[in-house]
Amino acid sequence: MQRFMEKARLILWVLTIVVSLWKPTLQDEILCEETYELESTLETVIVTSPQYPSEYPPRTTCSFSFKAKSYHRLRIIFDVFELERANNYGSCSYDYIELHDGVSADAPSFGVWCGQIAPPIIISTRTRLFLSFLTDGSIQEVGFSATVTMVNSSYVENVATPDPGACYQLLDGQTGFFTSPGFPDNYENNIDCVYIITVDSDNNVQLRFLSFDLEPSVNCVYDFIEVKDGSSQGSLVLGRYCGGSGNHPPDIIESTTGSSLYVHFHSDYSQRYTGFKAEYIDASIGFPSVGSGTTELQNVVVCEGTIITTSKHGMFTSHDQELYDTYPPNKECTIIISGDRPDEQVYINFFQNDLSPPNEGCGNEGDFLEISTNPVTWLCERDRGHYTTSSNHVTVKFNSDENGNNNHQGFKFTYVLFYEDPYGCDEGYFMCSNERCIAEELVCDGLNHCDDNSDEEPHACGEGFSAVWVIVIVILVIFLGPCCFCICICINVTTQKPKRNQNSNGNTVVFANIDPPPYSARMPPPPTISASQNHAYPPVPSNLYNQPQSNLTINLPPPVVRTPDQTTISALGLGDRRQERNNILPPLKGAGKF
Structure with a gap:
């Protein structure tokens, strides 16, 4: 009975331990x-x-x-x-x-x-x-x-007032731009910026990023942009975007619940990039098709209202010159050109400009063009030229007053977005002589897009003898020239006449192209050796292989020396040498060996 109680206590103790260990998993x-x-x-x-x-x-x-x-x-x-x-x-x-x-x-x-x-x-x-x-x-x-x-359902949360000095912007109107702090320079670490976009109407709002360069990470946990469908931080998340493959925002982000978008930009404690540049517009207007961002050649676009484009190149004019001889009075239009790479610049070439002259200084009144270079450039009357910006965006404004234009033809200009790289251009780009990289389809179109006209030179258009072929030929000559020289030397050596040597008697011996004499002419037949001669081999006993190994004795005779006749010695020029050596010839190969 006592043993049973002890076993019961032991089992109970074990169960207690098991339950205590099993409790976390429960x-x-x-x-x-x-x-x-x-x-x-x-x-x-x-x-x-x-x-x-x-x-x-x-x-x-x-x-x-x-x-x-x-x-x-x-x-x-x-x-x-x-x-x-x-x-x-x-x-x-x-x-x-x-x-x-x-x-x-x-x-x-x-x-x-x-x-x-x-x-x-x-x-x-x-x-x-x-x-x-x-x-x-x-x-x-x-x-x-x-x-x-x-x-x-109509409830709208009040937007909190930001703290003084906070990175916070309220954006309104039908269209506009905003950027990360310091763009196109690198943004700072440990910042949080909020951009609340609200268009004037009750329509949805569209958003797209013209330039986007953030730290890459999996699931965008370091630096990121978060877009929400509404005007508050608690609105539905439309997406979180950052650097790296597959993390970039789509071409266009559109609200679904109203005319507002909430954009939150966050950076962590390490790694700084150039950031972003974004534009928004009332969805009822939509982004112009000219701003598709493709590199396809664009047709001439008439300057009307506000045009925003991110195309790599294009051409703008003051009016439809095929229908009208002159531009209309009281016209205002704005062209905004923006690149999607932070290292891009804009090259503008005004190859036609014919405006009505102003009554006072250019830009004060009358008809004029304003280019947002640094400093601002004003064009009036017949001012032309080409201009390069220091950043990847530029704004061109045109204004005409109410006075008649006296058949002035207006303006027409081309632009191209380019970047510089002395080590070569990316695929789909042409490298100008001044190290600018422009879209390939601009080469040989009759317009100067490189600013040095290298995109219209014959070698760029496949005409004439390209410098590339000159380089290829020089390389071939340098590397293949020595090889050809060695091959010629080898051929010359192998085609020389047979070499002739003279022996000690003054006789010429030819070693090439002569068949060797037969054996009978070179050496006499071996002498017949009879059994009575001293140099003959003794007969082999019949019981030789049956004798014990310890008693086996083999008596070998001296080797037989075959002496060549006098004719062969003379032919080979060995007569004098034998006399010098006291008529002693060296042993034949293999002599003295068994």
């Missing part, structure tokens, strides 16, 4: 799901993390679903927010919450948050809102407490 099953349906704008719902205000448990998955009445939306604000911080890459991969604009986690996401930076005030675009809360197995914090209310 917490993997902690789930919480709650659903709230709001009926009035005066109703308030407060949701918290499990065990709040104590630390939330590890390995927890919770979901909170909210529903509003028809023609209403949901507003959520976090009063307390304290979760485990983000990982070293700035990504919320440990403990985090995520808000979705819909009924489940499959709905569009407003964003993911962790650490101690609370999410902004968020307003759903529909009648549903979904909040998910996930934790891992280590480091628990206090959690969160949030308040959810129902608002009318």
